[in-house]
Amino acid sequence: MLNSHIRYDASADALMLLDQRHLPVREDWFAVTDLATTVYALQVMVIRGAPAIGVTAAYGCYFCARETLRETGGAQGWEEALKARLSTLVEARPTAVNLRWGVEHLAAMWDERPGIGLPALATVWLDRARNMQLEDEEINKAMGAFGANLLADGDRVMTHCNAGALATAGWGTALGVIYSAVEQGKTISVIANETRPFLQGARLTAWELHKSGVPVTVACDNACALLMKKGLVDKVVVGADRIAANGDAANKIGTYGVALLAKAHGIPFYVAAPVSTFDLRCPSGDLIPIEERTPREVTHPTGESAIVPDGVPVYNYAFDVTPAELIAGIVTERGVLKAPYTESIARIVARPY
Secondary structure (H helix, E strand, O other): OOOEEEEEEEOOOOOEEEOOOOOOOOOOEEEEEHHHHHHHHOOOOOOOHHHHHHHHHHHHHHHEEEEEEHHHOOOOOHHHHHHHHHHHHHOOOOHHHHHHHHHHHHHHHHOOOOOOOOOHHHHHHHHHHHHHHHHHHHHHHHHHHHHOOOOOOOEEEEEEEEHHHHHHHOOOOOHHHHHHHHHOOOOOOEEEOOOOOOHHHHHHHHHHHHHOOOOOEOOHHHHHHHHHHEEEEEEEEOOOEEEEEEEEEEEEHHHHHHHHHHHHHOOOOOEEOHHHHEEOOOOHHOOOOOOOOHHHHHHHOOOOOOOOOOOOOOOOEEEEEEEEEHEEEEEEEOOEEEOOOOOOOOHHOOOOO
């Protein structure tokens, strides 16, 4: 499976990201070397997917430290300069909680080392970022092993957006469940919703599954109801960018509609996400901030010709929230959670590894 789309190049002191804006047409690499390029890569979706955003944020903290060292030489006052950069980084994308989690995790390491110098802190953060990348793939494989037990041989699984290796450090969350089921010897096929307007399903999920040898068919987003009515969907498995304390789950725009259709047709709807995606500070999905992106993604889907008349406004919300009552189970690296989610989430987040 794909696991080399995020790599740290020590010789260039840069984080090299497979630029997902250009897939599947070409495979270009984007170099992240400082705060500005980290924020840019996150905002224009060179890299996307909650776990991958968290890993990139960790490397971003290192680049913030290195940039501050160049600016201040580690002299008095570097602490405030670094904190300002971290504040900018954490605001790069508002919905995916893994961004904030990654930055806060490394900031806590700083708090645990009072008096540490800036060069030493940069080294500590780089080491942690590299370990987080390795740990994320292990977490995804553990998640996949639990989730695979929810799939039966011959299942046709619908997914929305891309929650595969490209959205993580490797293996994937929703697609990781599918990969693990295939490893168990099950025959699984996938319906990848195209996921407008950025087409993560058509461009990324289909590309990734096809390269991995998993049968995949792309469907228009507005075909979901028909496909379910025709009996072509056995399960739905999606990822998440933030899960509230009550189990409400934010994922790519359109996921809520898929969940409603699944409920209407009696199809189990599962969410796969690491424990780091839970936000206990957010009691319900009503309080999850929903990112609004540039109208151009809708008006110019190919980047060239407009398909919307000039002057016509556009809604381009990047995410929606699926209420917990529509979710049959939440797959994590610590097991599969069931309702009531307020209790099961609190219990599993509090449990030590």
